[in-house]
Amino acid sequence: MPYKPRVEKDELKLMRFLNTRMDLLEKDKKHFLNLQKGYEGEGMFDLLTEKLSLERYVLNDLLLEFNNSKFQIDTTMIVQEKIYLFEVKNFESEYEYRSGILHTIAGNEVNNPLDQIKRSESLFRQLLQKLGLKYPVESWVIFINPEFTLYQAPKNQPFKLPTQLNQFMKKLNATPSKLNGWHKKLADQLVSLHQIDSPYPRLPPYEYGQLRNGFTCATCHSFSVSLQEKELVCGHCGHHEKLESAVLRSVEELKLLFPNRKITTNAVHEWCGVGLSKKGIKRFLDKNYKSFGHNRWIYYE
Numbered sequence: 342m343p344y345k346p347r348v349e350k351d352e353l354k355l356m357r358f359l360n361t362r363m364d365l366l367e368k369d370k371k372h373f374l375n376l377q378k379g380y381e382g383e384g385m386f387d388l389l390t391e392k393l394s395l396e397r398y399v400l401n402d403l404l405l406e407f408n409n410s411k412f413q414i415d416t417t418m419i420v421q422e423k424i425y426l427f428e429v430k431n432f433e434s435e436y437e438y439r440s441g442i443l444h445t446i447a448g449n450e451v452n453n454p455l456d457q458i459k460r461s462e463s464l465f466r467q468l469l470q471k472l473g474l475k476y477p478v479e480s481w482v483i484f485i486n487p488e489f490t491l492y493q494a495p496k497n498q499p500f501k502l503p504t505q506l507n508q509f510m511k512k513l514n515a516t517p518s519k520l521n522g523w524h525k526k527l528a529d530q531l532v533s534l535h536q537i538d539s540p541y542p543r544l545p546p547y548e549y550g551q552l553r554n555g556f557t558c559a560t561c562h563s564f565s566v567s568l569q570e571k572e573l574v575c576g577h578c579g580h581h582e583k584l585e586s587a588v589l590r591s592v593e594e595l596k597l598l599f600p601n602r603k604i605t606t607n608a609v610h611e612w613c614g615v616g617l618s619k620k621g622i623k624r625f626l627d628k629n630y631k632s633f634g635h636n637r638w639i640y641y642e
């Protein structure tokens with residue numbers, strides 16, 4: 342188990358909700374798909390770090406700050422003698438590396454992950470220094486997608502290509518590592534410095550009335566769901582979900598999309614769409630949330 346597990350970022354969740362419930366502009370849709378792809382790639386790398394048997398603290402998705410500069414690290418791994426920083430890229434298909442520039446075969450330049458990891462490493466080092474810690478840091482860019490090819494891959498850069506990953510993880514796993522209280526303190530300190538980032542300024546503008554309401558499938562996000570007995574059944578992928586879980590999921594969605602709106606029985610009834618009694622909704626809300634106010638003015642948190 343990672344010491345700090347990876348959770349899906351609010352920004353990705355929100356972009357998914359918006360993508361389901363409104364028509365996104367092409368650039369926003371692309372942004373959403375990129376976020377989703379990145380998250381999937383990180384998940385693939387997590388499977389590899391979870392399989393390691395050496396003593397380690399794995400901190401996933403740290404957002405840190407030094408001197409008013411924020412930096413994010415996909416995976417931070419503390420072992421006995423070193424801290425590894427990993428930037429995970431889920432690029433697929435063919436890319437080329439020429440004079441320090443990474444571009445697709447079609448010639449479109451993409452941000453060089455090397456610049457990103459170098460910046461993170463430098464800020465991370467400075468942060469450690471400020472904390473009074475002298476500790477070697479080593480960073481790597483991990484290309485996780487097995488269908489990624491990099492032509493003219495530079496040998497002297499900290500890149501690990503899909504075909505090198507197995508060997509790399511094996512070698513890492515063979516590193517002698519004994520952790521003690523000092524390492525734990527370091528891990529705790531880094532976790533405590535993790536910043537909470539508000540995704541709202543980066544979202545496309547949206548309003549309540551613009552969004553399509555109604556239940557969506559928990560798995561494929563389609564609206565092709567129907568109520569059968571006490572379950573929500575998806576006509577698209579066949580997924581079954583208990584009604585209570587579907588209502589609570591919809592409430593969480595509503596809360597994340599509209600953090601200033603009060604959660605009331607009526608609000609949830611409207612959001613979930615028809616086919617559900619207000620009485621049933623109130624029962625789920627009473628059971629799972631704390632209620633405030635009285636009678637008609639009851640709301641939940």
Ligand SMILES: [Zn+2]
Pocket residue numbers: 558559560561562563575576577578579580
């Ligand atoms: Zn479905």
